[in-house]
Amino acid sequence: MGKVLIKNAKIVNEGVIFEGDVFIDGEYIVEIEENISPKSGDCLVVDAEGNFLLPGIIDDQVHFREPGLTYKGDIESESRAAVAGGITSFIEQPNTVPNAVTQEILEEKYGLASDNSFANYSFMMGATNDNLEEVLKTNPRNVAGVKIFLGSSTGNMLVDNQATLENIFANTKTLIAVHCEDEATIKANLEKFKEEYGDNIPAEAHPLIRSTEACYISSSQAVALAKKTGARLHVFHVSTAKELDLFTNKIPLEQKKITAEVCIHHLWFSDEDYKTKGNFIKWNPAIKTAADRDALWTALLDDRIDVIATDHAPHTLEEKKLPYLNAPSGGPMVQHALVAMLENYLRGKISIEKIVEKMAHNPAKLFQIEKRGFIKVGYHADLVIVNTAKPWNVKKENILAKCGWSPFEGLNFKSRVTHTFVNGNLVYANGKIKDVRKGQRLLFDRK
Incomplete structure (x- = not known):
């Protein structure tokens, strides 16, 4: 788990859409600004290419x-x-x-x-x-x-x-x-x-x-x-x-x-x-x-x-x-x-x-889940990039559930998930799962 910079995203958060970058250090979001420069050579840069960036x-x-x-x-x-x-x-x-x-x-x-x-x-x-x-x-x-x-x-x-x-x-x-x-x-x-x-x-x-x-x-x-x-x-x-x-x-x-x-x-x-x-x-x-x-x-x-x-x-x-x-x-x-x-x-x-x-x-x-569900500094970097103009067809070959079928089989969706980050780890990118099982137990901020 290192540093990740997501560039050129349409960030959707708390009822607002704004263009900007998100910098992740470890498992947390540490900066959200219009134009962030890579911090060092070991930073993974992901270009969102003007697509939507959503909280996971x-x-x-x-x-x-x-x-x-x-x-x-x-x-x-x-x-x-x-x-x-x-x-x-x-x-x-x-x-x-x-x-x-x-x-x-x-x-x-x-x-x-x-x-x-x-x-x-x-x-x-x-x-x-x-x-x-x-x-x-x-x-x-x-x-x-x-x-x-x-x-x-x-x-x-x-x-x-x-x-x-x-x-x-x-x-x-x-x-x-x-x-x-x-x-x-x-x-x-x-x-x-x-x-x-x-x-x-x-x-x-x-x-x-x-x-x-x-x-x-x-x-x-x-x-x-x-x-x-x-x-x-x-x-x-x-x-x-x-x-x-x-x-x-x-x-x-x-x-x-x-x-x-x-x-x-x-x-x-x-x-x-x-x-x-x-x-x-x-x-x-x-x-x-x-x-x-x-x-x-x-x-x-x-x-x-x-x-x-x-x-x-x-x-x-x-x-x-x-x-x-x-x-x-x-x-x-x-x-x-x-x-x-x-x-x-x-x-x-x-x-x-x-x-x-x-x-x-x-x-x-x-x-009352602790530090998840929003794109905010200090929150876990659970993030999703979606392209709403990249059609694909649901078929047996691309269904990942073990049962191997879907009620949506044969349907064409216009949007697709291109990247998924869990706790700052890129776990899914452009149709490929990365074998990074870094899910964490959710904690709840209850008095």
Whole structure:
């Protein structure tokens, strides 16, 4: 790790775009000026060529499958795909095998990442119906938060004991992140479709089984419980228009006790796409209607939704080709999330400043991540250069996720990530990953 000078960049930071240079010494940004001269002969000079320089993307929800499910993905393979997509920090979920529901298992995951991750990392502590004592040991300084599945998904970590939930909400000192889908509603809907279709339920039924009502019942209960207990609640992957009234844009993010996230697939696809993509866009919660998608965009732009994430959740091609009832939910997304959002920027749907706010600044603020998410002197040099006029096609040969497929396969993106820096290290440049696994454990500035 030495000195790096990034020249001729359009720097995007805190709602402003300005032309300038960034000088990195070691892992930190030490100077941001209009025209910086190289400091010495050992300084790597990277010419941004008038392209955008963004703070590294912080993805607050991924499933990298290690330990226990590494045939689908692992920390090395998925963090490699992440940095190729401009994601420099990730927060991974506890539904690995074994589930991360003890402090010992949680720390083992951190150990795996310290050896293998290209990106910075944190891991959520998992809650169950009977591990409150372990949950309360979670260190708010070096763990992102506690994850609660209020609807079953991959890993079978459903928490449905009301007394336990209230206890966790009332006593947890860190942020609580929730997956909200009402189990009873889903089961009742599923039985109706089984009666009609037997085992041959079409993928188009997914948003009707994991319905708007299932989402709203669960998320409204979680929000009510957070208000009752004063818990710091973050609702993952909001997918319906109906849920959006649960969130506010009347106060600054830093003052919010209840926040919301939306995922790339819920902003991109609609239920019309099940006809052609089937299980390859089967996620939990389900992708809903075009009207829901439009409402999510409105809420994202008016700040009721605070963060954009991926819910990157790889499964093998063979698994996703199974009949609907047997095919698992989830898919790979980290490599293509930023370029997908830049496609929307080029279409005039969102500004690049807003993309940076929702994908870098706000995750850092929301989780209180120390010295990341901004292009500032004294901050870690997690940086991404993007060229918005360099088209490329998503195909099997350039997909880096271990599962080897993408719901974006065959699509042409107009933008591409050209360089990614993690802690001052150039880890990705012009289509090539550099074998520099220098990701660090995220720290949180919590009082």
